[in-house]
Amino acid sequence: MTWVDPLDRGRFPADEWALLEVSGPDSPARENHAQTLFNVANGYLGIRPGSGLTFINGFHETYRIRHAENAYALARVGQVMVPVPDGTCFEVTVAGVPLRDCELVSRTRRLDFRDGELIQDEVWRLPDGLEIQIRQTWLACLSRPGLAVTTLQVDAGGAPVEIAGPLRVGFAPAESPEAGDPRQAELPIDGGLELIDDAGPLAAYRCRNSRLAVVVGRRDTATAARLTRYLSYATTPFGPDGVADGLAVTLDEDLAGLKAECARTLAAAPDLAGLRAEQRAWLAAFWERGDVRVELDSPSKQLAIQQAIRFELFQLAQATAAPGEQGIPAKGLSGSGYSGHYFWDEELFILPFLTYSDPGRARQVLRFRHRMLGAAKRRAAELELAGALYPWRTINGEEASAYFPAGTAQYHISADVAYAVQQYVNATGDRGFLADGGAEILAETARMWADLGFWGDDGSFHIHGVTGPDEYSALVDDNYYTNAMARHNLRSAISAWQALGDAGELQEWRRIADAMHLGFDERRGVHPQDAQFLHREPWPAQEQRRPLLLHYHPLVIYRHQVVKQADVVLALHLLSHEFTAAEKRADFAYYDPLTTGDSTLSAATQAIIAAEVGAAELAERYFEQALFVDLADLHHNTADGVHLASAGGVWLALVAGFAGMRDSDGEIRFDPHLPPGWKSLMFSLTVGGEPTQYVFT
Amino acid sequence: MTWVDPLDRGRFPADEWALLEVSGPDSPARENHAQTLFNVANGYLGIRPGSGLTFINGFHETYRIRHAENAYALARVGQVMVPVPDGTCFEVTVAGVPLRDCELVSRTRRLDFRDGELIQDEVWRLPDGLEIQIRQTWLACLSRPGLAVTTLQVDAGGAPVEIAGPLRVGFAPAESPEAGDPRQAELPIDGGLELIDDAGPLAAYRCRNSRLAVVVGRRDTATAARLTRYLSYATTPFGPDGVADGLAVTLDEDLAGLKAECARTLAAAPDLAGLRAEQRAWLAAFWERGDVRVELDSPSKQLAIQQAIRFELFQLAQATAAPGEQGIPAKGLSGSGYSGHYFWDEELFILPFLTYSDPGRARQVLRFRHRMLGAAKRRAAELELAGALYPWRTINGEEASAYFPAGTAQYHISADVAYAVQQYVNATGDRGFLADGGAEILAETARMWADLGFWGDDGSFHIHGVTGPDEYSALVDDNYYTNAMARHNLRSAISAWQALGDAGELQEWRRIADAMHLGFDERRGVHPQDAQFLHREPWPAQEQRRPLLLHYHPLVIYRHQVVKQADVVLALHLLSHEFTAAEKRADFAYYDPLTTGDSTLSAATQAIIAAEVGAAELAERYFEQALFVDLADLHHNTADGVHLASAGGVWLALVAGFAGMRDSDGEIRFDPHLPPGWKSLMFSLTVGGEPTQYVFT
Numbered sequence A, B: 001m002t003w004v005d006p007l008d009r010g011r012f013p014a015d016e017w018a019l020l021e022v023s024g025p026d027s028p029a030r031e032n033h034a035q036t037l038f039n040v041a042n043g044y045l046g047i048r049p050g051s052g053l054t055f056i057n058g059f060h061e062t063y064r065i066r067h068a069e070n071a072y073a074l075a076r077v078g079q080v081m082v083p084v085p086d087g088t089c090f091e092v093t094v095a096g097v098p099l100r101d102c103e104l105v106s107r108t109r110r111l112d113f114r115d116g117e118l119i120q121d122e123v124w125r126l127p128d129g130l131e132i133q134i135r136q137t138w139l140a141c142l143s144r145p146g147l148a149v150t151t152l153q154v155d156a157g158g159a160p161v162e163i164a165g166p167l168r169v170g171f172a173p174a175e176s177p178e179a180g181d182p183r184q185a186e187l188p189i190d191g192g193l194e195l196i197d198d199a200g201p202l203a204a205y206r207c208r209n210s211r212l213a214v215v216v217g218r219r220d221t222a223t224a225a226r227l228t229r230y231l232s233y234a235t236t237p238f239g240p241d242g243v244a245d246g247l248a249v250t251l252d253e254d255l256a257g258l259k260a261e262c263a264r265t266l267a268a269a270p271d272l273a274g275l276r277a278e279q280r281a282w283l284a285a286f287w288e289r290g291d292v293r294v295e296l297d298s299p300s301k302q303l304a305i306q307q308a309i310r311f312e313l314f315q316l317a318q319a320t321a322a323p324g325e326q327g328i329p330a331k332g333l334s335g336s337g338y339s340g341h342y343f344w345d346e347e348l349f350i351l352p353f354l355t356y357s358d359p360g361r362a363r364q365v366l367r368f369r370h371r372m373l374g375a376a377k378r379r380a381a382e383l384e385l386a387g388a389l390y391p392w393r394t395i396n397g398e399e400a401s402a403y404f405p406a407g408t409a410q411y412h413i414s415a416d417v418a419y420a421v422q423q424y425v426n427a428t429g430d431r432g433f434l435a436d437g438g439a440e441i442l443a444e445t446a447r448m449w450a451d452l453g454f455w456g457d458d459g460s461f462h463i464h465g466v467t468g469p470d471e472y473s474a475l476v477d478d479n480y481y482t483n484a485m486a487r488h489n490l491r492s493a494i495s496a497w498q499a500l501g502d503a504g505e506l507q508e509w510r511r512i513a514d515a516m517h518l519g520f521d522e523r524r525g526v527h528p529q530d531a532q533f534l535h536r537e538p539w540p541a542q543e544q545r546r547p548l549l550l551h552y553h554p555l556v557i558y559r560h561q562v563v564k565q566a567d568v569v570l571a572l573h574l575l576s577h578e579f580t581a582a583e584k585r586a587d588f589a590y591y592d593p594l595t596t597g598d599s600t601l602s603a604a605t606q607a608i609i610a611a612e613v614g615a616a617e618l619a620e621r622y623f624e625q626a627l628f629v630d631l632a633d634l635h636h637n638t639a640d641g642v643h644l645a646s647a648g649g650v651w652l653a654l655v656a657g658f659a660g661m662r663d664s665d666g667e668i669r670f671d672p673h674l675p676p677g678w679k680s681l682m683f684s685l686t687v688g689g690e691p692t693q694y695v696f697t
Helices: A028-037 A243-268 A272-290 A299-320 A345-357 A359-371 A373-382 A412-428 A432-452 A480-497 A503-515 A554-558 A568-574 A581-594 A602-612 A616-627 A644-658 B028-037 B243-268 B272-290 B299-320 B345-357 B359-371 B373-382 B412-428 B432-452 B480-497 B503-515 B554-558 B568-574 B581-594 B602-612 B616-627 B644-658
Strands: A018-023 A045-048 A053-056 A060-064 A077-081 A091-094 A103-112 A117-125 A131-140 A147-155 A161-164 A193-199 A202-207 A213-223 A226-235 A292-296 A678-687 A690-696 B018-023 B045-048 B053-056 B060-064 B077-081 B091-094 B103-112 B117-125 B131-140 B147-155 B161-164 B193-199 B202-207 B213-223 B226-235 B292-296 B678-687 B690-696
Touching (some): A045 A131, A060 A202, A272 A678, A292 A299, A299 A345, A299 A616, A299 A644, A345 A359, A359 A412, A373 A432, A412 A678, A568 A602, A581 A602, A602 A616, A602 A644, B045 B131, B060 B202, B091 B147, B147 B272, B202 B243, B213 B243, B272 B299, B272 B345, B292 B299, B299 B616, B299 B644, B345 B678, B373 B432, B412 B432, B412 B678, B480 B503, B568 B602, B581 B602
Antiparallel strands (some): A045 A053, A060 A077, A103 A117, A678 A690, B060 B077, B103 B117, B213 B226, B678 B690
16 A cells, blocks of 8 residues: 655655755644644743743633533633743734835745744735745743743844834633534633733733733843844733632732743843753754654655654653643644643543653642542532542643533543553652652552442442543443453552552542443453444434534434444553453454544554454554644644644554553553564653663564 | 312402402512412513513513534524513602502402403502502403503592503513523523614514514503503514515514504403403303303302312413414513523423314414424434424424423324324214314324334334433433324325325334334233333432422433323323223332322323322322412412313313313223312313313212
8 A cells, every 4th residue: 555645745845853844835734733733832832933822821711601501510610721921923014114014925834843933934025026034933931931032033134124022912801602513612701811011021910710810021132133032921820729829818919929930031041042952952852752753664654653743742842741740631722722721631632641651740730630629529529429529621720621421531541641650650769759749649549449330230230321532422330441440440549559558448449449330241252332332323424524523413313323422442452451452353343343533532543452362454544644634734623733642542553553662550561562664663661760761673 | 088278368358259369478489479360461471560561472581502512403492582662660649659569559460261261359548558559450351352441540539640651561581591400591692672763653673583473453542540450462473484584575564463452452342341351251251161060068168169269260261362373481471581492391281272162273272383493303304313303392393392302202282282182083973173284293203103112022012211291311212102192193194195105104103013112011000101211229218309300410310200290190191092991000009109290281190080080189199280370379380370181180180180071092982080079070071172061060
């Protein structure tokens, strides 16, 4: 089968260490796609170059969720990451003519994965025919969270040039958080930023509802036609532990502190050459730990694949670089999709990369989950449950999912968090983390499972009325993935509390774990996704509109045997040691044809299991679906931001798929299955504190 | 067991032909309750005396339903019955003092079920100690839909009296249709009535969104301290056939027509004595056909029960009197609860009374359902279904349920409509109605079922992903009630189309009906409510907050074996001949203890089956729960309007419960089970066009 490069190489020339784009005047859609691809971010702040949109991780507005029909304990507080004032858009005037009245002739962008700086060159034609050249650069300092630098250079052949660079507040409240695609963020009409004060180089803003404040500092140095701007940001330390709640009282001190922090960041910044050197050093260390290198028979395919892998890893770096206890939004800081919320993407798709390449960062993300435990316990109580129930989607720790059948009903998120805790402890040997919150997460989530489920007449422990990872089924009984992950959660808690726990409680967890209902359909020889699934009607073959969620009423989707994303198949990966090879083959053979892959979380998992069961070509096809999802805009919504879980999934597909790494029993093992035409695969894993390089051929 | 009268007879003196209330100054809650009880209505218009709220059946505003999280084909057009301008509230000034500055000393109301006129006497005390007497009467003409009359007489002992009576527009848009109790109507913020013109005695208003217009006519005749006001209303003929859609164009002619109609209604009205005579004549005929008389051992209990029965029957009369093809709102025209929507209440709880006492009216209601068929076919297509799917709740024919798991998912409404068609045809012998729309309803709904379900591996026909009558389970498989009613629907369609239908389609319907999956649990010896129900966890005994829907998250409710309202037990009644006596006993014994009765539709059905299985005392207890639901405000929300389905249920509990009438096989049979202490039960049924009197002792 001939390989077809998914990218238009006229527009995106291949380069194994950079993303390049060569274009003329673009359509808005292409430009929105490019703004995502070329985002520059450092885990704390992210800029979509040219859009006027800068985001800060966790900086959010709140609003009351209005339910068209209310019910008890539905999620009440909507949260949405709102853009902070952007200082990277300039208004250029040449010979008295504003640039917006000129014609864009060409534009090239280059984002080097080792430099971590975006360079954009444009040629504009004035009404009188004069062509001018403009270069702008953007750098989000990977080792200085609050700092970004942009430069602008205009070559107008001696014509007079004026440059203005006001702050832009990109917040545009939408009429309602409803229209169209539920995956897009929309902003509440009654919220947003308001300017508090604008004193010289420091401007302070505050969200009307959440009361979170942001201070923006600017320092410009300019010569005739060249401007260098340092931008610094400081935001109210918010958090699931409720720090922001006290804000109304302490607002003045808060602001003074943020201003001082902002000024310090500017004052401490070295010159541009120094910042560039820091950036390169940070990335050199990142690639040393995290690079994945491939060799293929085909040089052109190798170049395309290698570039795309590095692009994806670079996105992971940009979304997670900043130190500190914070979450990782589903789109990183590259766009407003999914409202900047934290989902299970964080624990199951992004954290494995950090756990095995930068475990200190993984620990901080898990610490952030621990800070959410109070909110998760309150949420459990609202649902009449003991222990803690993590919200399906959140920024501030409160459940923000407005549609509970595919939100709160995904109880499995609590087991996913527990899984990540256990995986981190296994990989690092950092048992100190258990005392530092990890064991508490394991116990509180275990308590939730023990209370949620019940003992059936058959003597087994059942968990009913849940939604599994596959959102094309809802409110089902004994979802296999959920039950199996809950059992893993209980066993992790038992192991962590062995010495210190209450003996009666440990005994109860053990009884439940041992009796957890995990179905097996003898006739079909597969694990049923849930108690109902195998009895449903097959999806009508002629109904091909994709994704289903944008073309069919949920009632139509729910009653059919159709899968949005890996569900049982995800269990085959995460709980690998609980299945025989034959079971994996049978389950994959059954579920793979039913899986639409309408979620971008699906392809990587399908790739991993396809590789394991020997479906090598299929594995590679799924891998490429994950690898090019953003570069080739395969789901037509990269404009909303990078699919960061898919980026983590690319790493997983390489490491767990092609190299066949498994760690679900606490040991690292490999069972490599390189795709046809792949000569070698190289990466490092940090286990027990030490990086080790692996090469598979 | 001593009988305890549920009513405070100090406040509500007993009278077998009237509702009386004696009170002093009331709390607002008691007053709101009383305004519902003393509503005067004629099926077209309804007045809540003293509240400034007048409603017209089907007169509604529309608004866009905003879903907190959107999905494909969710209901889009919200509909809400909005009050029309009310002309029955007067501003009285005595000796220069407005009445609102005086003290209410006492108030008595009397609504005679044979007169159909409400009389209210009040005593007010002026600041100077003078006591004045005010009598107001209200009469909604049962034989003249657009006409109401109110009189006001002030006896101020010779002090000068001024009376003003402006129209009041009671529309108060709510901030959102969300807060609190989902059963209450809230009005959209962006809609409402606007005055178009106010020329002398005729004033015209229009709803901003729905474009429906209402013209109000007034004619006052006054003497010194007595005013008689005739009010006439005319509204845009709206309807599910889309008449209202053309309004924007034809508004001027439309208005002219409404004004002329309004003027004609006023001009044609006889004097008050004449109207009162008409009213009494109408009611005499009503009671002749529809009265139910009881004799009990205990005279005081007999009086209380007889009064309450007549109150309930009188509410049915008031909600259904007007001729013409229209629906019956869940609260009649007595309040704004459930937004004035039509539900299955209409077909299964209210229509049986009409079918067996005033079949011409039943026919018109079913004709109205037929006019909704176009919208129901469009809705089916939106859900990828052939045929017609009736909306769960609607005024204009479009689905208005904003929460699909307990709305659109209740597919059974289509079978309920078909059941009512079949019941009407059986009872009346009016096969002409089949040609006049009835057969088309049967065929289109049968087509929907054939497409919704599928053939399982077991050779049976299954219907998955539905919600049955019990809203405390959602999105279940093979709900017994739904499958059994769908089979009845298919068989009714086969019977109607025997001669004319497509042979292939009839054959398919027959195969499906014969293979319909109707479960039976051998171990428990009961019919499972659905495929999952019997496997769910029992409801925790300590969780006693009621109604569950206001105290527990839906996820908590859905995963337990707990029932909001009769589900399997309703099938035992409606499809009586499909069950053995032993099955009925077993099913009732199983489900009755699980049934919270949080829906007022439940008690009557439980009463019917309790009577049949010989649980006589329980049957009477359920009967009284239905009988006094509004008089004693047992569900604490009669302020929102009369529970009209419960009123129909009272009639059913008497006729189908205590007299044991069954007609589900097309024949009328009786199997009387009078409660202990009941000496006789008398009523008439109109079957085959002729009324017959029945007496059970």
